Amino acid sequence: MTHAQIPRILLPAAHVPPIPSKARSDALADHLASESASSPFLPLLDVRAGTEWVRQDLDLLWRTVLDHGRFVDGPEVETFESRFADYCGGAACVGVGSGFDALELMLTALGIGPGDEVVLPGNAPVATAGAICAVGAFPRFVDVLPKTLEIDEAAAAAAINRRTVAVIAVHMYGQMADVERLELLVQRNGLVLLEDASEAPGARFGNHRAGSMGRAAAFSFGPTMNLGGLGDGGAIVSDDAELVARVRQLADHGRSAVNPYVYEVGGRESRLDTLQAAVLTAKLGRLDEANRARQALVQRYRERLPSECVLVSEHPRSRSANHRAVVLVRNRSAVSRSLSRAGIGWGVHYPVPCHRQPAFAEFGDEDLPVTDRAAERVLSLPLSPTMTEGQVDRVCEVLTRTLRQR
Numbered sequence: 001m002t003h004a005q006i007p008r009i010l011l012p013a014a015h016v017p018p019i020p021s022k023a024r025s026d027a028l029a030d031h032l033a034s035e036s037a038s039s040p041f042l043p044l045l046d047v048r049a050g051t052e053w054v055r056q057d058l059d060l061l062w063r064t065v066l067d068h069g070r071f072v073d074g075p076e077v078e079t080f081e082s083r084f085a086d087y088c089g090g091a092a093c094v095g096v097g098s099g100f101d102a103l104e105l106m107l108t109a110l111g112i113g114p115g116d117e118v119v120l121p122g123n124a125p126v127a128t129a130g131a132i133c134a135v136g137a138f139p140r141f142v143d144v145l146p147k148t149l150e151i152d153e154a155a156a157a158a159a160i161n162r163r164t165v166a167v168i169a170v171h172m173y174g175q176m177a178d179v180e181r182l183e184l185l186v187q188r189n190g191l192v193l194l195e196d197a198s199e200a201p202g203a204r205f206g207n208h209r210a211g212s213m214g215r216a217a218a219f220s221f222g223p224t225m226n227l228g229g230l231g232d233g234g235a236i237v238s239d240d241a242e243l244v245a246r247v248r249q250l251a252d253h254g255r256s257a258v259n260p261y262v263y264e265v266g267g268r269e270s271r272l273d274t275l276q277a278a279v280l281t282a283k284l285g286r287l288d289e290a291n292r293a294r295q296a297l298v299q300r301y302r303e304r305l306p307s308e309c310v311l312v313s314e315h316p317r318s319r320s321a322n323h324r325a326v327v328l329v330r331n332r333s334a335v336s337r338s339l340s341r342a343g344i345g346w347g348v349h350y351p352v353p354c355h356r357q358p359a360f361a362e363f364g365d366e367d368l369p370v371t372d373r374a375a376e377r378v379l380s381l382p383l384s385p386t387m388t389e390g391q392v393d394r395v396c397e398v399l400t401r402t403l404r405q406r
Contacts, residue, residue: 042382042391044345047223049386051230053290057282065275074274080281081235087284088201088211090237092244095272096251099198099220102234103131105270106216109246110166110192112137117163120196121151121177122355122371124170127220128196129354129363132168140164141355143368147313149326149378150177152370157185159366166192171200171210173349174226174294174323175314179205179213186214194218198234201227202291203321210321211237221272221280226294226321227287229276293385294322300389301325301381304396308403312378324349325383329403332379338402344395347380 051058065074077095085093096102112118114136120128122141132139142155149172156167167186169177179193186193193214197203200210201219211217221233236247249255254267272280283290298320302311309327314320326349329335339346353375355364381395 039343039394041343042345042387042394043384044347044380044382045224046384046386047228050228050290050384053286053386054279054282057285058279061278061282062275065278071274072271074277076274076278076281077272080272080277080284083281083284084235085237087209087287088197088217088237089209090211090217091239092241093235093237094244094247094251095277096234096236096247097270097272098232099218099222099234100127100131101251101268101270102218102220102236103128103196104134105247105250106194106218106236106243107131107135107137107166108250109243110215112165115163116165117161118166118168119156119159119164120168120354121170121172122353122366122368123149123172123350123374124168124196124354125198125350126354126357126359128168128170129357129360133360133363137165138163139354139360139363141353141360141364141366141368141371143366143370144172144374146370146374148175148315148318149173149312149370149374150175150315151182153178153181153185156182160185160189160191164189164191166194168194168196169214170196171198171203173312173326174200174203174321175312175318176200176203176205176208176210176320178315178317179208180317183213197237198225199323200321201225202287204319205315206317215240216243221276226291226323227280227283229279229283231273231276233272233276233280235272290385291321293387294383295320297383297385297387297389297392298322298325300392301327301396304393306396306400306403309399322383325381327379327381328374328377329379329399330377332377335379335399335402338398339395342394342398344398345382348378349380350378351375 081093116137117140118132119140121144129139140159142159145152195217197210197217198220203210216238219235221229250267251270254263254265256262256264312326353371
């Protein structure tokens with residue numbers, strides 16, 4: 001949805017003497033437009049500023065890669081894989097071309113395919129459901145918890161049938177799903193627990209770090225992620241040596257680990273380029289620092305937001321990576337319009353959940369009331385590790401003025 005597609009709606013002010021609602025709307029619009037003209041645009045995510053944190057490191061790494069010339073399968077790839085596996089608490093990591101590739105290769109390596117069902121939350125990113133469909137399996141969408149918007153373990157349990165083979169814990173907005181309850185669920189039913197941890201590197205649930213639970217975890221390193229490269233990239237982290245070897249083989253056209261001229265199975269080409277691995281290694285060294293900055297900014301939002309804006313809750317045992325600052329708000333069109341007029345970026349993740357998407361119409365016959373209600377109200381506010389408290393306050397002031405003009 002573009003800003004131009006959003007209806008021009010502003011709410012009437014409850015505390016203003018009765019005057020025509022259009023006049024009140026125009027007055028607020030004029031005020032916000034004046035503020036926008038005097039303040040620099042505040043993006044939803046400042047990717048450039050985030051990269052500046054490691055600019056000097058990147059300059060050196062770029063020269064190093066240029067000098068050795070191994071732009072594919074260079075030593076930086078192995079270095080990153082080793083360090084990221086250690087960071088996640090996993091035994092091994094395989095770098096691949098994208099987050100989607102990571103999901104698809106993880107599923108394929110496990111032998112998941114036609115006739116199988118995989119349980120996932122209805123509000124998951126489309127890539128998660130798309131990867132399930134890409135291997136020929138059936139995505140079984142289930143509802144989410146109303147406060148955290150993470151997968152509802154009870155709903156997942158109710159969806160399990162004789163065709164179910166796996167449950168994917170999709171860590172939404174940087175917060176881990178309740179992996180402890182999900183692990184018990186899959187153990188009771190002889191299933192596999194997988195993680196889509198793309199939005200949550202560095203997050204924890206209890207003593208568990210994202211990427212350390214279940215059989216394997218998939219990550220995306222797109223530029224907008226907490227651990228983002230300068231292009232596409234992804235990885236699978238796992239303690240299962242056989243699974244890791246299988247992923248490596250599939251990602252290299254099915255090549256034999258013994259004889260490089262023999263291709264034992266059908267595969268594909270999916271690799272993490274040397275330069276991206278170098279960039280990710282540099283950023284990994286400052287990921288915890290960046291996540292702490294995000295956490296402090298979200299706490300600031302929590303303290304300053306008007307009561308009409310409710311931040312998605314964090315589980316008491318969770319320490320979120322705070323990929324996004326997501327609020328639930330009524331009259332989202334009016335609120336987002338006001339943010340745009342004030343020169344403030346925003347997003348919606350996501351206005352149409354997977355089970356309502358035309359691409360998944362044949363799979364989306366479930367009734368997911370919490371997911372549907374959230375899709376009408378979720379709004380992502382600006383959040384970058386380089387933001388200031390003053391910028392958070394600016395967002396909160398615009399929201400307060402807008403929501404209290406009713």
